[in-house]
Amino acid sequence: MVIKAENIAKRYFRKTGRANNFFAVKPVSLDIRSGGTAVLMGRSGSGKTTLLNMLSGLLSPTEGRVLIDDRDLYSLDDKALSLLRSEKIGVVPQGRSAVDTLTVFENILLPAALYGRAQPEKEAQMWMERLNIADLRDVRPAELSGGELRRMAIVRALAHNPEVLFADEPTGDLDDENTHLVLSAFQEYAHEKNKAVFIVTHESDALGYADLVYRMEDGNLTVERQ
Amino acid sequence: MKIFSLAVKNLVRKPVRTMVLAMIIAFLSLAVFGGSVVVLSLRSGLNSLEARLGADIILVPSEAQSKVSFQNMFLQGTTGAFYMDENVLEKALEADGVEKAAPQTFLASLKADCCSIKIQVIGIDPEQDFTVQPWISRSLSREMGDMDVAVGCKVEAEVGEIIRIYDERCKVVARLETTGTGLDTAVYCNMETMNHLLKAAEDKGVSHKIGSGDQVISAVYVKVRDGYDIDSVNSWLNGHIRKVTAVRTRNMITGVSDGLAGVSRTVTFLIAAVWVLAVVILLLSFVLIIRERSREFAVLRLIGASRRMLSGMVLLESALCGLLGGLIGVGVAALLIFPFAQLIESTLNLPYLIPDMGKILLLAAGTVLLSIAVAPLSGMMAAYRLSRIDPGTTLREGN
Structure with a gap:
């Protein structure tokens, strides 16, 4: 599976200097292919998260289009796009991303549960053990630390076996040991299951696990390492 | 875990939020159900009073109106007695347009050793009576014999019990259905028994006799034939029977009707005010919840929920809160209204008859349905806004 971005840009109407338009992401094109890990580096505010959101179907670009299996993502209606996100795209967002009324395990199984699909309990259990949160299975998110919450979100994304996994600053709250655990889990997921992983980060730790490195500066995307 | 089960978990695992919403709706449902039951009970009481009076015109001695308030006699069961010759009945029956006429005789027992209870005793002629007898027949399949009495539902005497009235022993043979009026506090007997009681009262020094006849009566209930103008018949009776006043029953209950209309207006206003208040509070609550x-x-949204799913979840949660609030409100209203019916009746000073269980259940179901509907209606804006949320921006904003 391939996600293909064709000249996508995100422009906001914001008075910046003499201009009324502000480009969070200037027109960029890229392909995300299965079987590898791509890392997008860049400073805060450079447009990384905006690009990730556009690629993952969360934010409609103001220009260009995003194709997934040759279908324009943003021409789909909400129901089809939501189903596609649920089945084929996994996202680990920045910050807390838990439903507080559910336990850790219920949160992890939620994407499949919402659509009444078979719940990947074994996969979930396996990834929870891999990322050292197996003993938090029945705990509610309010009782978790930032790092535990982050790992829960990562397991939620991995357990549903998405074709493409997007992770926005996935190691921001993690210590070195857990950072290594998470990044190697992503690498293994991409290589062994032939899936695509796209990581947005400003931490250089991720570079050692990347097959492809992009850099973003002031909304411009460049390939740093291929 | 589909949307329904997620909605239920959200409600159960956020009990404070759920209860706050439910209590707002409970307040609304309490007002709607409680207010409606009170108004319906008052209407039932008025209908019952009309049915029990059952006549278009009542003939009473002219001086009766200065002795006792009819309204108080019928509404509150105030005891009172006044008498006239029984030939008033015959004169009434001679009037053109009178279809039926039946006498009643009143006697007030005393709060003294000679009487078990202070009560209004009403003597009827079972063969002629068309107002009280149909009501008595519902509780007593045979005719009342001599010294038998039927008691209203609020009289403290059981069937089979003997009560003393002016030292005469009377056997209670029936307890009558509730009417919500002062008639519930009276005791009923046939004319023979009444004559015994009148004589016994006279022996005790309580004199009743006026006029020349052996028999006395207190009132004649008149039913006007269809097609005749009641006011004309009323005027004729007033003009042709001396020392007797003909009173239209509608005029007797006009005060009650006016009182009922006033209470209904107040209750309706209160319900409307509570509605507006509850809906405003609900809207504000949903804004906070957003x-x-x-x-x-x-x-x-991030993990694949569609907008429709999210709207559905908000509406489902609010409907479930509505159901919970509706049930609580109806339950609390029932606990307040039914055990305290007597207090409400005496406070309002109006005939008050709680409607039958079928109507109550229908009203309760309607109130709960209304509660289920009002919460999602108030939450629609919240549902729309939450379903339109931009997940990327929202998740970043919280960091």
């Missing part, structure tokens, strides 16, 4: 839950909804 702020509180935007991140949760962004997460749900």
Whole structure:
């Protein structure tokens, strides 16, 4: 599976200097292919998260289009796009991303549960053990630390076996040991299951696990390492 | 865990939020159900009073109106007695347009050793009576014999019990159905028994006789034939029977009707005020909930929930809150209204008859349905806004 971005840009109407338009992401094109890990580096505010959101179907670009299996993502209606996100795209967002009324395990199984699909309990259990949160299975998110919450979100994304996994600053709250655990889990997921992983980060730790490195500066995307 | 089960978990695991919403709706449902039951009970009481009076015109001695308030006699069961010759009945029957006429004789027992209870005793002629007898027949399949009495539902005497009235022993043979009027506090007997009691009262020094006849009566209930003008018949009776006043029953209950209309207006206004208040509070609550839950909804969007799913979840949660609030409100209203019916009746000073169980259940079901509907209606804006949330931006904003 391939996600293909064709000249996508995100422009906001914001008075910046003499201009009324502000480009969070200037027109960029890229392909995300299965079987590898791509890392997008860049400073805060450079447009990384905006690009990730556009690629993952969360934010409609103001220009260009995003194709997934040759279908324009943003021409789909909400129901089809939501189903596609649920089945084929996994996202680990920045910050807390838990439903507080559910336990850790219920949160992890939620994407499949919402659509009444078979719940990947074994996969979930396996990834929870891999990322050292197996003993938090029945705990509610309010009782978790930032790092535990982050790992829960990562397991939620991995357990549903998405074709493409997007992770926005996935190691921001993690210590070195857990950072290594998470990044190697992503690498293994991409290589062994032939899936695509796209990581947005400003931490250089991720570079050692990347097959492809992009850099973003002031909304411009460049390939740093291929 | 589809949307329904997620909605239930959200409600159960956020009990404070759920209860706050439910209590607002409970307040609304309490007002609607409680207010409606009170108004319906008053209407039933008025209908019952009309049915029990059952006549278009009542003939009473002219001086009766200065002795006792009819309204108080019928509404509150105030005891009172006045008498006239029984030939008033014959004169009434001679009037053109009178279809039926039946006498009643009143006697007030005393709060003294000679009487078990202070009560209004009403003597009827079972063969002629068309107002009280049909009501008595519902509780007593045979005719009342001599010294038998039927008691209203609020009289403290059981069937089979003997009560003393002016030292005469009377056997209670029936307890009558409730009417919600002063008639519930009276005791009923046939004319023979009444004559015994009148004589016994006279022996005790309580004199009743006026006029020349052996028999006395207190009132004649008149039913006007269809097609005749009641006011004309009323005027004729007033003009042709001396020392007797003909009173239209409608005029007797006009005060009650006016009182009922006043109470109905007040209750309706209160219900409307509570409605507006509750809906405003609900809208504000949902605005706060939008702020509180935007991140949760962004997460749900992120993992693939469609807008329709999210709107459905908000509406489902609010409907379930509505159901809970509706049940609580109806339950609390029932606990307040039914055990305290007597207090409400005496406070309002109006005939008060709680409607039958079928009507109550229908009203309760209607109130609960209304509660289920009002919460999602108030939450629609919240549902729309939450379903339109931009997950990427929302999740970043919270960091």
